[in-house]
Amino acid sequence: MRVLAVSDVIVEALYSPAIREIARDVEFVVSCGDLPSAYLEYIVSMIDKPLYYVMGNHGTRGGVTAVPEGCIDLDGHVINHNGLLLAGLEGSIRYNDSPYYQYTEGQMRRKVFGLERKLWVNRLRYGRYLDVLVTHAPPFGIHDASDLPHRGFKSFLGFIDHYHPKYLLHGHTHLYDNRAVRESVRGQTHIVNTYGYKFLDLEIDG
């Protein structure tokens, strides 16, 4: 299942009518956060396919949240898109007193816990918990950085080890260099930094 993932920076070619051709054979678009609502609204209006998103830590405008209209919020939700099981966890680690989209490790653990019942329903119904976890922040120690705002969540490592999603797609870590690592593997999980854009051919088990 071909998917277009975007995050963190606007890609001019996607913010133009060329998006129709570029995204012609994708099943849906997924945003891993920190993108202007207008950009996501433009994409979804041009291609007539669903756009799933989580908000990044920069998801506000003038101090209020700025969610993209016509797009589907994945945070705290578990959905089935034509057999592909997706869930989302928004935001970054808490590093200042902004009221939105920042979570302590304990708060993120509770958000993960909030997904548990739905993941078990998947397990009973489909024989697996989840195919794709969509986040803004990376897991701790994987594609993250040592400064607090860019530190990943330990809760995501626990999530990977417990629920074994086939993919974890995230943003938040900017890539300034083509040689930077943007894909890693932990256990059975492929972890992909979707900074800018990334086409993914996602496999479905089961």
Ligand SMILES: [Zn+2]
């Ligand atoms: Zn961010």
